[in-house]
Amino acid sequence: MRREPPRTIADYAPLAFPAIMLIVFFVVPFSTMIAVSFFRRQQGGFYTPDFVIDNYGRFLSAFFGGVLGFSLALAIMVAVICVGIAFPFTYLLTKTSRRVQIVWLVCLLSVLSLSEVIIGFAWSTLLSRTAGITNLLVAAGLMSEPQALLPGFGAVLTGMVYQALPYTILMLYPALVRLDTTLLEAARTLGASPLRGFINIIVPTLRNTIIATLIMVFVFALGSYLLPQILGRPQHWTLSVLITDQAIYQSNMPFAAAMAVFLVLISLALVGLTLLAGGRREATA
C-alpha cells in the first residue's frame, strides 16, 4: 500500500481527535493567554476584556529590567557551564562500550525526570548547615564549624546546572554518537595528540551543534521557576518565578500573561535561530 494524499473524509478521520485536542487545549489556551495580556486588571484579582497595553508598559520599569537582565545572565551562565562540562563528557561517553553508555543514559534520564521540587530540596539539604557538605569539610579538618551555603547566588547556579546538565548531555549525545571519526583518525595518524584532535577537529566540526545546544539549554534554564525560590533570595528571582508570582499570589493575570508572551517571543526567536543553525548544517553536510 503506497503512501498517497488523503482523498475521502474517511482518510482524514484519524487526524480528527489529535487535531481537536491540540487546537482546543493548546492553541486556544495560548490565544486566551495572549488576549488576557491586553485585558484590564480590576482590583481584587479579576480582569475585564479590553485592549490596553499598560501591561506591556510595565516592562519599562527598572524592577522588571533588573529581573529580565538577571534571568538572561543566569540562563547564559548555566548554558555555558553545562555545555562546557557536557561536551567533553559526552564525547568520552560515546567512546565507551554500549553497556556503559546504557547505564549512564538510564542514570541521566532519571536525574532529568526529577521534579524541580526534589532537586531543590536535595540541594538545599546538601548545602544546609546540619546535613550539608560542610560537615564533611569539618570532619576532614578543613573547616572549623559547619555553615549553610544557601540561600545565595552560588546555590541557585549550582542547582540549575544540576537540572540542566543531563538535558545538555542528552542533546549532544546523538550528534557525538554519529560523528564521523575518520578525520580524527587521520589526525592521530599524522601525530596529533588526542586533546589536540578533540580541540582542532571535533569542536570545529560540531560548531553548529554546540551553538544550537547552547541556545536550547539557555531556553531550558529560562524555564526554571522553583530553584530560584528554594535556593535563592528574592533578588535571585527569574522571569518564570515573577510570572508565577504575579499570576497566583498577586492575582495580576494580565501582567503575568504579558510577561509570558514576552518570554514566548524570546524563546521562539532563539529556537528559530537553532533551526537555522541546524538547517545550515544539513546544507553543508
Next chain:
Amino acid sequence: MIDAFMRRIGFAVVALFLAGPLIVVAGVSINEKQSLTFPPEGFSMAWYGQIFTDSGWRAALVASILLAALSAALAVLIALPLVWFLWRRIAPWANAFRLLGVAPFILPPVITALGLLTFWATVGFYGQSWTAVISHAIFFVTLPLVTLSLGFSSIDRSLVEAAATMGADDRLVLRTVVLPLILPYLVSGYAFAFVLSLNEYIVAYMTVGFTMETLPIKIFNALRYGYTPTMASVSVFFVVIAAVVFALIARFGDLPRLLGAMASDQS
C-alpha cells in the same frame, strides 16, 4: 594510560555531582529522629512507611499515580493517530500538528501552565481534577510523538506492501503489522510521559494546585512549613521509580536509538 586515567576521573566527578544530592537525601531519609542531619543518626525505615500510612502523603501518592497513568494514556491516544496519519498519507501540512505537539515541551513550562490556567478559568472548570489530566496530556504529548515517529520511520514499507498485496486493508495492516512493530516505541512513549507527569509541578500547580495535591505539590507545600523526613523518603522513592522505568526501557527497547543514536547494529 594517562588518557584512561583522566577519563575515569572526569566520569567520577560528573557521577559524584549527579549522585551527591541524592546520596545526602537518601542519608537523611533513614534518620531515626525527625531531624535533618547527615551522616544519619540511627537507622529507621519508618519514613518510607509514612508515604503509605500517613493519609496526606498516601492521598498525594494516589493522586499523582492516577494523574500520570491517565494523562500518559491520553497523550499516547493523541499521538498515535497523528503519527499514523503522517506515516500513511502524503500531507505535509499535517506536520503543523506535530509542531503544535512539540511546542509545549520546548517553550518554558510556565507558559503552557499559564495558558492552561487562563483557559480553564475562562471556561469555568478551574480546579476540577480532570483538567489536570488533559493539561498534562497536552504538555507531555511530545514524548509519545517523538518515540512513535521514530518507531514508524523504522517500519520496513515492503512488509506493509506485502500485506496489502495479499489483500489486507488498512485496519488489518494496522493491527497485524504496524502495531506489533511499533509496540516498543508506544510503551516507551507512555513510560516517558508517565515518569515526567509524576514529577511535574508547575502545570499541575497552576491548574489544580488549590484543590488537589500531587506529590511534587505536597513536597513543596511541606517544604514551606519546615522539614519532615517523609519528603526525603518520597524523593528517594521517586528516583527509584524513574530509574526502574528507564532501566526497563533500556532492557526491552533500544535506549541509545530512542535518544537519537543510529540503530544499534550500526553503532
